[in-house]
Amino acid sequence: MNELFLNNYVIVYLFSETVLFLMALYAFFKDIVILKYWDFESFSARQLKLEKQGYLLSTIATFIFALKFILLIYFVYMIDSLSIIIPGAMCGAGVISANSYGMPLLFIKLTTIFTFLLFLTLNNLDLKAKNYPLLKLKSWVLLAALLLIFLESFFDLSYLFNIDLSVPVSCCSALFGNLEGANPLPFGLNIKNLLILYYTLYIASVLAILLENRFLTAFTLILFAIISYYAVVYFFGTYIYQLPTHKCPFCMMQKEYYYVGYLVWGSLFIGLFFGLIWVIIGFLKYKNKTAKQIAIASISLFVVLCSSYVLFYYLKNGVFL
Amino acid sequence: MKNNSFFYFLTLNLLKEKRRYAGIVIISSLLIFLLSSVLFISSSIKQTLNYTLKAQPDFIVQNIKGGKVAPINSNMVNKILNIYGVEKVTKRVYGRYFFDDKYSTLIVGVDFLDEQSNKNLETLINSTDLKQFLSKEQMIIGQGVKNYLKTHYYNLEYNFLTPDGQMKNIKIFKTLSSKSAIISNDETIMPLKSAQKVLGLKENKITDIALNVPNDSEWQTVKAKLQSLNFNIRVISKKDMQKAYESLFNYKGGLFLVLFLIVIATFSLLLYLRYTLAASLERKEIAILRAVGWSIKDVLKLKFLENIFLVIFAFILGSSLAYIFVFVLNAPLLKNIFLGGSNLTNFAKFTPVVDYGVLSTIFIIFTVAFLSSVLIPVWKIAVTEPKEAL
Known part of the structure; x- marks a missing residue:
């Protein structure tokens, strides 16, 4: 028995994921029935039953979404605390790359949360109207979200069962540091161009949302998220750690840095998710002012937070790193 | 949600039906109390050991x-x-x-x-x-x-x-x-x-x-050099010891947690049955609400907030009782599981530690179990047709 499975966090995490998996399985079958037999024009008993089951599905989806959101934070926290047990790891970066399932798992988790958020927005719009105009669409979205949960469960188990405690993993400086002078940035960028791109894309995304240009918003937001990842790891992160050689997306979630990583990554992803949701429901001819406002506020918070670390470092020390 | 009368109704309802919820709250807080006492003790000992370990040679x-x-x-x-x-x-x-x-x-x-x-x-x-x-x-x-x-x-x-x-x-x-x-x-x-x-x-x-070895990036090298002094030398580093402690207490806490999962499963089953039975009693109440114009969504919201309130109340009650039990009363009975040995015991006191990781662990395990077992019964109550119930 791997001693990993006696870690309190791992036990609770697996338990919660299992419960959610069972709920998702239940919802999955109900959802298929709805997709197959839904007929709003019909007055049959089955249709009435299905309408009621729609409520059950949206309740289960809300429940799963809320817990998935908490569990994502818990998962990151768990990964971080496992770094004591796993040889060589000093933060979550080493643990998550202990095998090839880790990074995809994290990505699937984010996608699942996004899909559920999309479902909940559609569900809200659907219930406001009298005749369930979005039912088929939202059921398909829910189906996708539930399938993602099944995929996630598979990756969860594969990831945790394949962590070998006898093999040392790399620490973040080995994973993200400048190795042999090779440039880790995409498109052959250097730090200066990366920052120019970062701020330009930020302004472009906000303008695109304000001008209600949906294609442009989707394009700039996704590009902004990708560039932000590199900007935080290779530039802003070094100011958070106050060390020019420390390049890591995970260490900032530790106590030493006041858990600021959760806020940094959280604000970026919330901004991205709400921006994309606004784009998608816009194509369905719905308006949602709140999603728009949250998206702008959240990415602005992200940019201000990152920049203020640089600014305060400069004000305190009079030099840049 | 925006109007306060909704919350007024919620709290009024909870206060009025105190007796209905008392049983659930008592059992829930007892379970949380038991789990949090054990985890509090384990994290407190871990903290003390880490504190002592800091003073140990490298x-x-x-x-x-x-x-x-x-x-x-x-x-x-x-x-x-x-x-x-x-x-x-x-x-x-x-x-x-x-x-x-x-x-x-x-x-x-x-x-x-x-x-x-x-x-x-x-x-x-x-x-x-x-x-x-x-x-x-x-x-x-x-x-x-x-x-x-x-x-x-x-x-x-x-x-x-x-x-x-x-x-x-x-x-x-x-x-x-x-x-x-x-x-x-x-x-x-x-x-x-x-x-x-x-x-x-x-x-x-x-x-x-x-x-x-003051410079900890030299640890690996020094360890290798020590090892090469003689073939029958064993070198133990501080990190090895920390890992050993960690796994010892994970083992004790983890074993308890695994057993506790069985208790939680039983509790969920009981909750499910109780809520299914209560459905017949509450139907009339819900039917009246539906008849005065509440939608299914509103009723679901009411019922869920009710249960979330119960969970949070039981959590706060159970974990604060556990805090008093462990750190003020010094965990009579329970502490022997962890401290074990009967050798010259004169154990002073547990160092109070509030570990947010442990608290969130307790909260998550309980919320997941509680809410998922009441979800379907609550939905069944909420979709009751007023005509049928009245």
Whole structure:
């Protein structure tokens, strides 16, 4: 028995994921029935039953979404605390790359949360109207979200069962540091161009949302998220750690840095998710002012937070790193 | 949601139906209380051990013969001193001395005139009047040892029986403070020479060698160099010890948690049945709400907020009771599971620690179980047609 499975966090995490998996399985079958037999024009008993089951599905989806959101934070926290047990790891970066399932798992988790958020927005719009105009669409979205949960469960188990405690993993400086002078940035960028791109894309995304240009918003937001990842790891992160050689997306979630990583990554992803949701429901001819406002506020918070670390470092020390 | 009358109705409803929810709240808080007491104890001990571990030397070098730890030659110290980057290389002599077949003390031999790799010992030596202490053969003892000796009428001295069949009389100099009682409780600290005699070691033999390496990026290199000194050397680093402690307490807490999952599963089943039964009672109430214009969504919201409120209330109640039980009352009954040994127990107090990781663990495990088992029954109540129910 791997001693990993006696870690309190791992036990609770697996338990919660299992419960959610069972709920998702239940919802999955109900959802298929709805997709197959839904007929709003019909007055049959089955249709009435299905309408009621729609409520059950949206309740289960809300429940799963809320817990998935908490569990994502818990998962990151768990990964971080496992770094004591796993040889060589000093933060979550080493643990998550202990095998090839880790990074995809994290990505699937984010996608699942996004899909559920999309479902909940559609569900809200659907219930406001009298005749369930979005039912088929939202059921398909829910189906996708539930399938993602099944995929996630598979990756969860594969990831945790394949962590070998006898093999040392790399620490973040080995994973993200400048190795042999090779440039880790995409498109052959250097730090200066990366920052120019970062701020330009930020302004472009906000303008695109304000001008209600949906294609442009989707394009700039996704590009902004990708560039932000590199900007935080290779530039802003070094100011958070106050060390020019420390390049890591995970260490900032530790106590030493006041858990600021959760806020940094959280604000970026919330901004991205709400921006994309606004784009998608816009194509369905719905308006949602709140999603728009949250998206702008959240990415602005992200940019201000990152920049203020640089600014305060400069004000305190009079030099840049 | 926006209007306060909704919340007013919610709280009014909860207060009015106090008796209906009392049972659930009591059982829930009891379960949370049990789980959080155990996890609080485990995290408190872990914290204390980590605190003590910080003061420990970075490396310990042992001599292994046939898979067992054997005495090491004291001239090995000079070889280790030749390695760059090491400091405070200390000879250590220690072992267990059994008063009878049940009670024992940990004898720690210290060269009081040398520098110490253990920070606790360093502060102890700095606060001791060495001239007076070394004037005759004396020892410093832990609280537990003191209590044992007192009940056996050894108030000022003790006669140790050495393995070569002789008596060794050593006077008691003073008692260790009980601040880090888990470790120092059964310790007896005495000069190296006396300890060698009590434990039956030859003059040039010691138990092991401790050393510090201030630059922790040098640890790997120093470890490899130590290892290459002799083929039968075992090197234990502080990180290994921390890992061992971690896994020991994870094991105890984890085993309990796994068993607790079964309890939680049973509890969920009970909740499910209870809510399904209650459905028939609450139908009328819900039907009235539906008849005055509430939608299914509103009813679901009401019912869920009710249950979330119950969960949070039970969580706060259960975990604060556990906090009082563990850190104020010092966990009677339960603490023996973790502290185990009946050897010279004089355990002072658990250090209060509020570990957010542990708290969120308890919250998540309980919320998931509770809400998922009431979800379907609550939905069944909410979709009741008013016409059918009334």
